[in-house]
Amino acid sequence: xxxxxxxxxxxxxxxxxxxxxxxxxxxxxxxxxxxxxxxxxxxxxxxxxxxxxxxxxxxxxxxxxxxxxxxxxxxxxxxxxxxxxxxxxxxxxxxxxxxxxxxxxxxxxxxxxxxxxxxxxxxxxxxxxxxxxxxxxxxxxxxxxxxxxxxxxxxxxxxxxxxxxxxxxxxxxxxx
Amino acid sequence: xxxxxxxxxxxxxxxxxxxxxxxxxxxxxxxxxxxxxxxxxxxxxxxxxxxxxxxxxxxxxxxxxxxxxxxxxxxxxxxxxxxxxxxxxxxxxxxxxxxxxxxxxxxxxxxxxxxxxxxxxxxxxxxxxxxxxxxxxxxxxxxxxxxxxxxxxxxxxxxxxxxxxxxxxxxxxxxxxxxxxxxxxxxxxxxxxxxxxxxxxxxxxxxxxxxxxxxxxxxxxxxxxxxxxxxxxxxxxxxxxxxxxxxxxxxxxxxxxxxxxxxxxxxxxxxxxxxxxxxxxxxxxxxxxxxxxxxxxxxxxxxxxxxxxxxxxxxxxxxxxxxxxxxxxxxxxxxxxxxxxxxxxxxxxxxxxxxxxxxxxxxxxxxxxxxxxxxxxxxxxxxxxxxxxxxxxxxxxxxxxxxxxxxxxxxxxxxxxxxxxxxxxxxxxxxxxxxxxxxxxxxxxxxxxxxxxxxxxxxxxxxxxxxxxxxxxxxxxxxxxxxxxxxxxxxxxxxxxxxxxxxxxxxxxxxxxxxxxxxxxxxxxxxxxxxxxxxxxxxxxxxxxxxxxxxxxxxxxxxxxxxxxxxxxxxxxxxxx
Numbered sequence: 001x002x003x004x005x006x007x008x009x010x011x012x013x014x015x016x017x018x019x020x021x022x023x024x025x026x027x028x029x030x031x032x033x034x035x036x037x038x039x040x041x042x043x044x045x046x047x048x049x050x051x052x053x054x055x056x057x058x059x060x061x062x063x064x065x066x067x068x069x070x071x072x073x074x075x076x077x078x079x080x081x082x083x084x085x086x087x088x089x090x091x092x093x094x095x096x097x098x099x100x101x102x103x104x105x106x107x108x109x110x111x112x113x114x115x116x117x118x119x120x121x122x123x124x125x126x127x128x129x130x131x132x133x134x135x136x137x138x139x140x141x142x143x144x145x146x147x148x149x150x151x152x153x154x155x156x157x158x159x160x161x162x163x164x165x166x167x168x169x170x171x172x173x174x175x176x
Numbered sequence: 177x178x179x180x181x182x183x184x185x186x187x188x189x190x191x192x193x194x195x196x197x198x199x200x201x202x203x204x205x206x207x208x209x210x211x212x213x214x215x216x217x218x219x220x221x222x223x224x225x226x227x228x229x230x231x232x233x234x235x236x237x238x239x240x241x242x243x244x245x246x247x248x249x250x251x252x253x254x255x256x257x258x259x260x261x262x263x264x265x266x267x268x269x270x271x272x273x274x275x276x277x278x279x280x281x282x283x284x285x286x287x288x289x290x291x292x293x294x295x296x297x298x299x300x301x302x303x304x305x306x307x308x309x310x311x312x313x314x315x316x317x318x319x320x321x322x323x324x325x326x327x328x329x330x331x332x333x334x335x336x337x338x339x340x341x342x343x344x345x346x347x348x349x350x351x352x353x354x355x356x357x358x359x360x361x362x363x364x365x366x367x368x369x370x371x372x373x374x375x376x377x378x379x380x381x382x383x384x385x386x387x388x389x390x391x392x393x394x395x396x397x398x399x400x401x402x403x404x405x406x407x408x409x410x411x412x413x414x415x416x417x418x419x420x421x422x423x424x425x426x427x428x429x430x431x432x433x434x435x436x437x438x439x440x441x442x443x444x445x446x447x448x449x450x451x452x453x454x455x456x457x458x459x460x461x462x463x464x465x466x467x468x469x470x471x472x473x474x475x476x477x478x479x480x481x482x483x484x485x486x487x488x489x490x491x492x493x494x495x496x497x498x499x500x501x502x503x504x505x506x507x508x509x510x511x512x513x514x515x516x517x518x519x520x521x522x523x524x525x526x527x528x529x530x531x532x533x534x535x536x537x538x539x540x541x542x543x544x545x546x547x548x549x550x551x552x553x554x555x556x557x558x559x560x561x562x563x564x565x566x567x568x569x570x571x572x573x574x575x576x577x578x579x580x581x582x583x584x585x586x587x588x589x590x591x592x593x594x595x596x597x598x599x600x601x602x603x604x605x606x607x608x609x610x611x612x613x614x615x616x617x618x619x620x621x622x623x624x625x626x627x628x629x630x631x632x633x634x635x636x637x638x639x640x641x642x643x644x645x646x647x648x649x650x651x652x653x654x655x656x657x658x659x660x661x662x663x664x665x666x667x668x669x670x671x672x673x674x675x676x677x678x679x680x681x682x683x684x685x686x687x688x689x690x691x692x693x694x695x696x697x698x699x700x701x702x703x704x705x706x707x708x709x710x711x712x713x714x715x716x717x718x719x720x721x722x723x724x725x726x727x728x729x730x731x732x733x734x735x736x737x738x739x740x741x742x743x744x745x746x747x748x749x750x751x752x753x
Contacts, residue, residue: 015374019311026316067498073320073340076374
């Protein structure tokens with residue numbers, strides 16, 4: 001068993017019910033584990049939600065956490081994966097003064113090289129959106145900080161696994 | 177047409193009736209077989225109480241004197257009957273007063289459904305009068321909870337609540353119902369819950385793991401079993417007894433497992449844990465195979481984990497997958513219900529007797545007897561001991577009483593020395609250690625099993641935490657026997673202060689009221705015993721009483737409970753003095 005802290009992505013398939021976020025986050029809270037990021041969305045299965053949670057801990061700890069999560073009545077199944085086992089992305093938005101876009105050629109180059117998208121431009125500001133790995137977003141943040149960022153926000157990680165998850169078969173078996 | 181489809185069709189063909197949400201709640205309870213519930217009325221739950229008035233010939237509502245009493249009574253009811261206990265309260269303070277009992281039920285796996293009233297849905301989140309977010313508050317201490325804001329949700333949610341509370345590893349469920357949902361009328365139909373897709377109450381038992389367990393057990397030279405409440409909750413007492421009778425394995429119990437087999441069983445080697453017996457604690461660190469059945473390796477059982485049974489192969493029979501490897505690493509985990517797992521295990525086991533190994537337990541028991549038990553049960557010095565009171569109760573009840581104990585020194589004494597001849601006879605607050613548990617829990621236990629003698633063993637501290645439930649006992653004519661072992665101290669804390677805080681008795685000495693006058697004020701027969709020569713007659717009089725009876729026994733002020741595994745120490749470092 002690996003006793004070193006690692007980054008793990010937890011994927012939880014759940015019923016879409018009020019209060020479940022509380023139950024899941026309380027499991028981390030009472031063990032004093034900091035959640036690095038958390039995202040909840042619809043999943044590939046109709047009516048089933050998917051939590052994507054990023055945490056740093058040992059494999060021994062995460063196995064216990066997964067056990068506690070799966071105990072929750074409305075949790076259908078929980079999985080954990082290392083970075084190598086997933087394909088993952090984050091998304092960030094930068095709000096920047098419009099003058100800079102027209103006056104600073106370097107900003108135009110940064111936007112182009114980073115593959116960021118301009119979401120909107122008006123007289124006062126423009127908004128950039130960048131999706132990618134954390135380090136790519138952080139690089140863009142560093143480069144743009146020199147010029148001044150009016151607002152910045154970054155989403156939680158979303159991830160899919162390289163190996164298939166057996167969740168659909170599980171649900172099918174229940175319905176039979 | 178299969179059975180499921182026929183049932184579904186019958187359900188759909190049932191005539192719908194237009195009734196209020198509050199009547200629906202009562203009808204749902206009736207459909208779940210509830211005939212008794214414990215609670216306390218108030219503004220936000222009044223429509224339900226109004227319906228209960230109408231249905232009082234079918235459901236008996238017990239008015240406790242505090243909502244905490246309602247939950248503990250429901251726990252006592254559930255623990256002795258194996259059925260779901262039901263408690264009810266209004267919103268706000270009524271609901272928050274349930275929390276201690278809910279937390280207690282959660283950690284001790286007790287099936288309970290709590291129903292709380294809530295402010296009308298249009299006032300939710302507005303800090304309305306007596307509004308609290310009870311769903312948020314109770315989330316970490318419930319197996320499941322849910323808020324209902326529409327009457328039409330009531331049947332399905334209550335059906336789910338009962339299914340969840342009693343299935344798999346049981347636990348408490350809280351349903352919060354807004355007042356407008358209680359008034360709203362809708363077309364009522366009820367169907368019991370038979371499954372929830374995201375919830376698998378009992379994991380499948382893997383036969384390979386059972387075979388692996390059997391092989392380890394068959395090859396063991398010094399095997400030892402520790403069983404917990406899972407044997408009782410899984411109704412596996414017979415299967416468990418068959419396994420130990422066939423294999424001859426010395427078997428110890430956690431306090432939640434007590435009474436699953438009789439105290440006198442020759443392979444019953446006593447209690448493990450902080451104040452457990454000497455032999456099973458010490459020999460946990462000598463056995464070669466440790467077989468845990470329906471127990472969760474609580475820290476009060478294991479002591480220092482790094483030094484707990486490190487020499488042994490560990491087999492864990494468990495219904496809750498999250499308990500596997502949580503505290504103690506297992507070599508073989510057998511998931512599933514204890515009854516079914518042990519049924520599968522039994523034919524794979526070789527007949528055996530471990531006489532030499534068992535003798536080691538007997539030798540250490542003899543040592544413990546000389547050092548501790550003799551003085552506890554047969555004292556020669558003047559002051560009365562808690563142990564001799566328990567011994568007298570054993571004699572008078574012939575070991576048939578259900579013992580409901582509170583929390584503290586007397587609890588450990590009760591668990592150590594009470595004789596249990598029947599299963600579900602030890603009702604105590606194990607995991608949460610809730611002082612104030614016993615008096616209301618005894619009410620519930622007596623109501624669930626009126627034919628049984630129910631004796632509550634309580635300390636003077638815990639007794640005063642829920643002493644108002646004497647009112648419930650009097651009003652309900654609940655014939656519980658209450659024994660307060662009065663040492664005018666918060667005894668267990670005082671013991672710790674003596675042993676680990678240089679006898680600085682900070683806030684543990686109690687100046688107590690006249691308990692006899694208080695009991696008599698509630699019209700309960702009462703007697704105080706201060707001398708050994710009066711004890712037997714007093715216990716005899718108590719046991720002969722057909723009504724509730726209060727017995728105060730003034731015991732030695734500074735008696736300690738030994739053996740003791742100091743907090744954080746290894747189980748083999750258990751102290752006898």
